[in-house]
């Protein structure tokens with residue numbers, strides 16, 4: 275295999291901020307190890323191995339207790355690497371799968387037993403070849419009890435996705451806030467449209483994640499320490515504090531040109547959630563409601 279990519283920091287700093295006991299990193303991934311878990315033939319990037327040992331070492335280094343492992347697009351619909359990480363976590367990880375929408379009921383039940391609590395629909399053209407809304411809706415209607423749907427899309431297709439989102443019959447979690455342009459500020463067009471979505475249903479949650487993507491220099495942003503991200507996202511966390519979760523996004527797929535320091539990513543937390551009460555909701559109460567309700 276050629277051109278395997280490294281998109282994560284080799285030696286992240288220790289954050290200044292200490293997360294509360296029980297804190298959950300609710301958006302991270304594993305890559306491989308490929309000898310055991312090959313990448314999908316349709317993968318749009320081929321990373322170096324970033325397996326569970328590395329993930330758990332980072333978790334401890336950053337001061338977190340648990341992880342939610344989200345199936346990365348490079349593993350397609352084979353969730354074996356994600357399930358392996360959950361199985362090795364001693365109950366400290368749960369996950370979100372990506373499935374073939376034709377998946378039979380007994381396989382969904384097996385994913386539940388393996389610690390999966392949601393499925394992810396990815397609408398980013400640079401990551402997946404197609405996103406069949408009709409098939410997604412069909413499978414969303416027959417998920418195990420207590421599961422949710424995670425959706426990853428970019429701000430420019432939010433309006434177009436509204437009928438699809440409105441039709442999803444289970445709670446929804448929006449990855450990376452639907453990628454708003456944070457340089458527009460907290461009252462810009464993208465944040466205003468996203469608030470409208472959140473106001474349309476009380477069971478839409480979101481991840482206040484990815485300063486490294488949404489405020490990246492290569493995307494025209496400010497870069498670390500990501501001031502535009504902090505300014506745009508803090509009011510959203512305050513206003514929707516009972517349905518927001520947080521994660522590192524490690525190993526930062528596709529960020530090889532601007533690799534973030536995970537210690538700095540953790541230091542974003544008190545900037546978007548300045549009180550102990552908000553931090554407790556963001557890092558403990560809310561992710562436990564979604565992923566450890568049973």
Ligand SMILES: O=C(O)c1cc(C(=O)O)oc(=O)c1
Nearest residue numbers: 345346347348401449527528
């Ligand atoms: O923006 C991305 O490139 C990205 C990719 C993946 C994935 O490949 O699954 O997941 C993410 O959360 C973000």
